[in-house]
Amino acid sequence: MIPPAVTPADIEKAIRNVPDFPKPGIQFKDITPVLADARLFAGAIHQLTKDFKPGMVDAVVGIDARGFIFAAAAALHLQAGFIPVRKKGKLPYQTHEESYDLEYGSNSIAIHIDAVAPGSRVLLIDDLLATGGTAAAAAALLKKVGAEILEISFLIELGFLDGRKKLAGYPVRSIVCY
Numbered sequence: 107m108i109p110p111a112v113t114p115a116d117i118e119k120a121i122r123n124v125p126d127f128p129k130p131g132i133q134f135k136d137i138t139p140v141l142a143d144a145r146l147f148a149g150a151i152h153q154l155t156k157d158f159k160p161g162m163v164d165a166v167v168g169i170d171a172r173g174f175i176f177a178a179a180a181a182l183h184l185q186a187g188f189i190p191v192r193k194k195g196k197l198p199y200q201t202h203e204e205s206y207d208l209e210y211g212s213n214s215i216a217i218h219i220d221a222v223a224p225g226s227r228v229l230l231i232d233d234l235l236a237t238g239g240t241a242a243a244a245a246a247l248l249k250k251v252g253a254e255i256l257e258i259s260f261l262i263e264l265g266f267l268d269g270r271k272k273l274a275g276y277p278v279r280s281i282v283c284y
């Protein structure tokens with residue numbers, strides 16, 4: 107892929123804010139206009155992977171569900187494997203699970219116990235960093251399988267929620283920050 111001349115500002119302009127979705131008070135960041143634009147999609151993958159070259163990363167890990175889109179494309183770009191972290195109950199083989207708190211209740215995510223060989227160098231990617239609970243739980247799963255996390259990357263960060271605090275100790279990158 108030839109690096110397209112796409113800036114974070116170009117990507118930010120395409121992100122659609124949808125108020126009160128999926129419930130009142132949430133400002134949902136809709137990334138579908140970024141995905142629908144070939145130049146912006148390629149630019150987003152370029153931005154998310156720009157510190158890495160093929161051979162530096164064994165696998166890119168994506169978080170269910172929008173994280174899959176970016177992580178799978180990044181994996182192809184870096185000639186690395188793709189590993190899904192899924193919502194509990196969706197992976198068919200034996201799993202490790204991690205729970206994390208939501209505003210109301212909790213959520214669980216899972217990874218196959220043999221998803222990566224111990225010592226594998228991985229990038230962890232999701233579409234958006236909010237409170238950091240999801241990414242921290244995914245990082246804990248990767249620790250359980252013995253992966254080495256090189257970086258945790260997001261297309262969007264809601265900086266005012268301070269989610270990075272939960273990811274202390276890991277390099278964290280975001281392309282567009284609100």
Ligand code: AMP
Nearest residue numbers: 133134135234235236237238239240241
């Ligand atoms: P958190 O665990 O609070 O960091 O939430 C991050 C996860 O929730 C990501 O997988 C996002 O896809 C999703 N998410 C949280 N807040 C938003 C938002 N305002 N717009 C879009 N997705 C969101």
